[in-house]
Amino acid sequence: MTQFAHIDHPTQHPGVERVQRAAGALREIASGFNGARGAATLLLAAVVSALVVVANEVVDTWTEGHLLAAWIILWTIAFAGMALLAGPARSFVRAVSGRVKAGAAARRQVAEDRKYWDVALTDARVMADLSRAMSAEASRSVRSYY
Numbered sequence: 001m002t003q004f005a006h007i008d009h010p011t012q013h014p015g016v017e018r019v020q021r022a023a024g025a026l027r028e029i030a031s032g033f034n035g036a037r038g039a040a041t042l043l044l045a046a047v048v049s050a051l052v053v054v055a056n057e058v059v060d061t062w063t064e065g066h067l068l069a070a071w072i073i074l075w076t077i078a079f080a081g082m083a084l085l086a087g088p089a090r091s092f093v094r095a096v097s098g099r100v101k102a103g104a105a106a107r108r109q110v111a112e113d114r115k116y117w118d119v120a121l122t123d124a125r126v127m128a129d130l131s132r133a134m135s136a137e138a139s140r141s142v143r144s145y146y
Contacts, residue, residue, distance in 0.1 A: 039093040039097070040086075040089045040090035040092075040093040040094075041089075043089045043092065043093060044082060044085055044086055044089040044090075047081065047085055047089065048078055048081040048082050048085065051077055051078065051081045052074065052077065052078045052081075055073065055074045055077045055078070056074060058070075059071070059073070059074055
């Protein structure tokens with residue numbers, strides 16, 4: 001009678017394992033994402049499209065006999081714009097994203113300092129620690145004048 005009883009059941013549900021593997025794969029994909037590169041690409045596309053629009057307006061004013069030459073010039077401007085502006089667009093986006101990150105870090109630090117100060121106003125031990133740290137810093141700065 002016990003020949004049909006199977007006691008080797010898995011300890012975790014196979015569906016849960018699949019979901020965990022999928023979540024891990026999504027985390028790996030998200031960690032490899034570089035926002036500066038995507039923003040630089042969008043900026044480059046915007047600048048090149050503006051150049052193409054201007055070149056198209058110039059082409060429209062030409063007569064029909066020069067249409068092939070106009071299209072060659074139009075696409076030359078488009079590809080030259082992509083080639084020449086890729087580096088500056090990427091460096092601009094990196095600089096802007098660096099400043100945004102630095103500003104966010106500074107705002108976070110100010111908020112943490114404000115929370116710590118609020119705690120120090122209610123807890124004498126924390127205020128004493130701050131006072132000792134400030135007096136030690138003051139004595140170090142005074143020693144540097146001698």
